[in-house]
Amino acid sequence: MDEKDLKLRLFVPLAKGPLECSATVQWIRNERTKDSTMGLKLVLPETTRASLEKWLEHSSGGHYA
DSSP states (O other), rough: OEEEEEEEEEOOOSSSEEEEEEEEEEEEEEEOOOEEEEEEEEEEOOHHHHHHHHHHHTTTTTTTO
């Protein structure tokens, strides 16, 4: 499937309002099992990405990779 671009509004405790960013929908297929997985690749400034990564790490109890 082709990649699709979208605009997201994420409500995370990094700012007073929603975090708005562009994202690309990506499909990955495991060639061995033929399973498909969909994900979003966020387009974020470095400082926002670092803050979001830190928040995800904290909120997941250290299980975010």
